[in-house]
Amino acid sequence: MAHSKSKVLIIGATGYIGKYLVNASVKLGHPTFVLLRSLTTSDPPKAELVKSFQESGVTLLKGDVNDYESLVAALRQVDVVISTVSGPAALSQVKILDAAKEAGTIKRFIPSEFGHDVDRLEIDFKDMEGLFGTKRTVRREIEKSGIPYTFVISGGFAGYFVANLANDNVTSPPRDKVTIWGDGTAKAILNTEEDIATYTIKSVDDPRVENKFLHIRPKENIISQGELVALWEKKIGTTLEKTVVSKEELRKIIEETPFPANVIHAIRYSAFVKGDLTSFELNANDVEAAELYPDVQYTTVSAYLDQFL
Ligand SMILES: NC(=O)c1ccc[n+]([C@@H]2O[C@H](COP(=O)([O-])OP(=O)(O)OC[C@H]3O[C@@H](n4cnc5c(N)ncnc54)[C@H](OP(=O)(O)O)[C@@H]3O)[C@@H](O)[C@H]2O)c1
Structure with a gap:
């Protein structure tokens, strides 16, 4: 059967966000391929995923x-x-570029x-440096390569930052006490993994997104940690006890916690204290996903929290 939709290969499909991209690609009708380091695994959840x-x-x-x-093939x-x-595999993504040039088939990376x-x-x-710096390096290599690309700027994953109100060691929103980073007012962007995957897959055949930055920033999901906590408090009808960790205290925690345990703190510092996710305007090289694809019924942060009631 002839397919009008692009054939999509996902590398990293068994990872946290990768599986959502596989599911979205299948759901949106793309012939979908995954590159696995091993076709057999003794890890039961991974085996279950591959079976699915x-x-x-x-x-x-x-x-x-x-x-x-294996990449070229x-x-x-x-x-x-x-x-x-x-x-560790992040920097080796530049090898995908060489392989893509040799394969000669790739319309979007x-x-x-x-x-x-x-x-x-x-x-x-x-x-x-290892996270943000490497991503910068990979961007520059892609831009030089001549392979058409899209950089997806998704904001924070809901499973990482909404489900726990940006706190440690909890998997559902706390009902008694919560830590607030900085003054809690810096605006972040928080999206569900499913929506991030859907918008990404919608973009793969879209010429408006070729060689652009795809920002996923639906208006209702631009929210500070203080607003997130207040939203949850309203839903459960309780005021949580708050421990405030100041900007300076959080910097100290990041400096004194060994790598890589300090990375989650540094990401929180950037997103929830400095407001790095929202501190700039979009320009001509940027496209916004919710505006581009108004047909996608995205999950709001508020609706996401409702599953925990
Ligand atoms: N915005 C947010 O809140 C947020 C949160 C988390 C992550 N992220 C970002 O999302 C991206 C993916 O992170 P993740 O946490 O989903 O990753 P992950 O769960 O660690 O998964 C990594 C995947 O890459 C595969 N892989 C590793 N080395 C490989 C190699 N040499 N060849 C082929 N496959 C290889 C792994 O395969 P195996 O199964 O064989 O190990 C696994 O499937 C990163 O850029 C990260 O920064 C963002």
């Missing part, structure tokens, strides 16, 4: 970002490549971003 991919018609390919031949089968790799606009923030802590 297969059951939904996803093509499994064996390969590794660091194995050039995988890229030759598709039109679009989305990377959701993290950590979406690298592993899914967070801040890393060109529009100051890297305050040397330990953040």
